[in-house]
Amino acid sequence: MTLQLKTFLNALVTPVKSKFETAKKAKQAPDFVFNGLTSKDLNYDKSNYPVEGTYNKTTPAWLNEISLVPDDWQWSEYWAENNVLRNAQIEAQQKYMAKNVPGQSYSGSTAEIIQQWYTKGMWNPDPAEGDKRNPPLPIFDPEKIKRLTENWINDDAEFARQRLGGSNPNVIKLAKAAEYNIANWISKASNGSNLSNLQTTLTSAQKNNTLFVCDYTQVVGSAVTQQFVVNKRFLEAPICYFIVDSESKNLKPVAIQIKGTDPTSYIFTPEDSNDKDGDAWLLAKLWVANADAQWWFSGSHLMNCHSIVMLFGIAALNQIISGNLSEDHPMVILAKPFLTQVFSINNAVISAPGSEEKGIYQKDQFCDLVLPTGRVGLYQIINSLYEDYHFDNNAFPTQMSNRCLDSGAIGDVFFPYRDDGKVWWDAITSFVSNIVNATYTSDTDVTNDKGLMAWMNATQAAFNHDNKTRFNTPETKADLMAVFTNLLYTCSAKHTSVNDAMLPGWAFTANGPFVMTAAAPKDAASVSQETVLSSLPNPQTDAGFTIIQNQITFVMAGTAVVDEEETAGMSQESDEVMLKYHPYKDGSPQQQAVKDFWNAIWTGDGSVKARIMENQSVRINSWSGSSPVPYSLSYYYLSAFLSPCVGPEYLNSSTMTSIQI
Numbered sequence: 001m002t003l004q005l006k007t008f009l010n011a012l013v014t015p016v017k018s019k020f021e022t023a024k025k026a027k028q029a030p031d032f033v034f035n036g037l038t039s040k041d042l043n044y045d046k047s048n049y050p051v052e053g054t055y056n057k058t059t060p061a062w063l064n065e066i067s068l069v070p071d072d073w074q075w076s077e078y079w080a081e082n083n084v085l086r087n088a089q090i091e092a093q094q095k096y097m098a099k100n101v102p103g104q105s106y107s108g109s110t111a112e113i114i115q116q117w118y119t120k121g122m123w124n125p126d127p128a129e130g131d132k133r134n135p136p137l138p139i140f141d142p143e144k145i146k147r148l149t150e151n152w153i154n155d156d157a158e159f160a161r162q163r164l165g166g167s168n169p170n171v172i173k174l175a176k177a178a179e180y181n182i183a184n185w186i187s188k189a190s191n192g193s194n195l196s197n198l199q200t201t202l203t204s205a206q207k208n209n210t211l212f213v214c215d216y217t218q219v220v221g222s223a224v225t226q227q228f229v230v231n232k233r234f235l236e237a238p239i240c241y242f243i244v245d246s247e248s249k250n251l252k253p254v255a256i257q258i259k260g261t262d263p264t265s266y267i268f269t270p271e272d273s274n275d276k277d278g279d280a281w282l283l284a285k286l287w288v289a290n291a292d293a294q295w296w297f298s299g300s301h302l303m304n305c306h307s308i309v310m311l312f313g314i315a316a317l318n319q320i321i322s323g324n325l326s327e328d329h330p331m332v333i334l335a336k337p338f339l340t341q342v343f344s345i346n347n348a349v350i351s352a353p354g355s356e357e358k359g360i361y362q363k364d365q366f367c368d369l370v371l372p373t374g375r376v377g378l379y380q381i382i383n384s385l386y387e388d389y390h391f392d393n394n395a396f397p398t399q400m401s402n403r404c405l406d407s408g409a410i411g412d413v414f415f416p417y418r419d420d421g422k423v424w425w426d427a428i429t430s431f432v433s434n435i436v437n438a439t440y441t442s443d444t445d446v447t448n449d450k451g452l453m454a455w456m457n458a459t460q461a462a463f464n465h466d467n468k469t470r471f472n473t474p475e476t477k478a479d480l481m482a483v484f485t486n487l488l489y490t491c492s493a494k495h496t497s498v499n500d501a502m503l504p505g506w507a508f509t510a511n512g513p514f515v516m517t518a519a520a521p522k523d524a525a526s527v528s529q530e531t532v533l534s535s536l537p538n539p540q541t542d543a544g545f546t547i548i549q550n551q552i553t554f555v556m557a558g559t560a561v562v563d564e565e566e567t568a569g570m571s572q573e574s575d576e577v578m579l580k581y582h583p584y585k586d587g588s589p590q591q592q593a594v595k596d597f598w599n600a601i602w603t604g605d606g607s608v609k610a611r612i613m614e615n616q617s618v619r620i621n622s623w624s625g626s627s628p629v630p631y632s633l634s635y636y637y638l639s640a641f642l643s644p645c646v647g648p649e650y651l652n653s654s655t656m657t658s659i660q661i
Contacts, residue, residue, distance in 0.1 A: 009087050016066045032063075032311075036062030037379075046231075057387075058387065060310075062346070066344070092139060093139055097121065099121075110277065114510050118539070119508075124140055146628050152508055162512075166501055167501040170498070185239075190264055198254070212241070213239065215240075216238050216291040221261045223237075223373050238287050240255070244409040283527055289511060289513060293506060294371065294381065303382045308394075309490060326451055366554075395489075400422075416637075416638075417497050420637075423611045423615070423638075425485070425489055427601060428485050431593060434589075435590055438588070443476040446480055447475055456473040493655050502559065505632070507551070517534065602640065
């Protein structure tokens with residue numbers, strides 16, 4: 001594990017002492033920094049990249065100073081204590097690996113060796129020292145180790161499932177003819193003349209609306225084409241096509257162009273006559289998984305959730321301390337439980353000016369030392385997503401509709417994030433609507449609310465600071481409902497889907513390698529077992545072992561446990577915790593809305609709990625494989641319960657909680 005990652009872990013257990021009260025008297029408020037990065041972070045040269053310059057493109061605004069954030073908007077002592085416990089588990093896991101991995105022997109097919117690489121001597125089944133639980137639980141339960149390591153992308157079905165029920169369900173979409181000209185794509189490829197059968201298959205599927213694609217060229221590809229890939233590291237932006245199998249109702253991968261930014265590059269298929277052992281096809285899937293991890297790391301997770309949520313939080317605190325917005329405002333009471341704590345984790349991503357420790361996005365820190373993009377390529381991936389970002393278009397149902405994932409043939413395919421996410425979206429929509437209706441009688445009431453308008457205008461100014469429209473201040477009750485439903489969903493279910501899935505998905509390195517260790521192959525004939533193995537971190541080399549350690553450490557750190565008392569009311573026992581987090585006046589219609597929301601989650605056959613349990617049951621009962629049910633199918637992440645989300649390996653908190661990691 002690198003020293004820089006240790007710095008990150010230390011930041012997770014070290015709350016910043018707030019000087020809020022002193023600052024408040026001086027009218028010193030949390031505010032937006034439209035570039036929280038220093039000149040050292042933004043400047044790059046040929047000692048690190050093939051190109052040199054200063055990065056000056058737009059990324060989301062950041063926080064000026066963490067110490068200006070009130071204590072009750074930062075991590076609680078309980079959270080810090082649990083992060084200490086998580087760090088103890090990480091340290092125990094690292095020591096276990098360091099003792100047991102070296103000297104292991106491997107044999108068999110390429111896929112068998114890879115599975116042995118990331119399994120043998122890898123997973124600590126012992127409790128961590130200092131674990132206060134009674135009885136102490138193993139860090140990785142043996143039964144869950146099987147689930148973690150026996151289902152991986154060597155299997156085409158699992159490779160497809162992970163695009164729907166893995167850590168990054170935000171890429172796959174319908175391959176519309178207007179955007180994807182199959183005949184043109186194949187004709188330009190170096191092996192296009194041999195792919196007439198593939199062209200027929202893809203064209204037919206496209207006509208039937210059963211052709212789907214994971215296209216990494218626009219987002220990850222922007223770092224590739226601009227040469228923001230660290231010297232002697234490797235990154236590609238694949239295009240991967242899937243079809244819906246009419247009999248099994250499952251997705252099936254059928255073609256991958258690893259170098260998607262080069263139209264003339266080779267297209268890999270599972271039936272390639274030059275790929276006798278299937279090694280080239282396996283390697284192509286590994287390149288897709290690597291690109292998926294890059295998009296997830298800086299895009300789906302940290303940009304689309306952490307960065308967006310913090311804009312609302314900074315704006316709220318700024319207006320509260322400036323005296324324009326009451327902390328007792330009904331919409332603040334609604335949102336606060338979901339806005340707190342994002343500041344603490346984001347300060348470990350980009351540390352405020354003057355901080356002694358630097359965040360993982362900054363020069364010579366984790367991203368520079370581990371990821372193929374380094375920090376600058378990561379900024380470019382963020383820019384690619386943020387350039388044309390609009391808050392409304394990122395609402396859950398809009399995303400499902402725009403990507404054509406909510407109907408047709410894909411509607412019959414198990415898509416856990418879509419199916420469980422809809423349950424939460426409906427419940428949150430009702431909750432927010434009840435609060436808004438209890439607070440405002442008419443649209444005019446909304447625009448006449450000076451505190452609300454101050455908050456929303458400050459948020460709009462932050463989103464649109466470069467004169468691009470990414471957020472509009474709500475002007476009607478319907479607008480307000482839409483904004484706060486999207487905000488609460490982003491803080492909770494959306495973040496949970498990309499956060500809690502990271503350890504079950506990517507702790508097993510091959511499911512989403514953070515790093516590829518050799519250049520992509522030019523064609524299938526050039527791929528051998530040695531080619532595949534040299535492309536992945538080898539645990540028997542010092543460099544490979546360090547990469548694996550860093551990946552496992554990062555995803556463990558991102559899934560530290562919380563308690564129901566630390567969530568926005570996810571206690572099944574009573575509604576007391578939820579009422580504590582949303583302290584509306586006794587007997588008020590807003591308080592009743594909170595109680596109704598608690599009932600909507602927990603009580604009755606139509607509750608969130610019951611509906612998601614039914615979804616899970618159907619998915620689990622569909623499994624007929626010999627290995628344990630894959631996490632990508634059982635998909636516990638959006639459960640109403642803390643359990644079975646938490647366990648010995650800590651899959652993290654319940655869905656309705658503020659962003660912690």
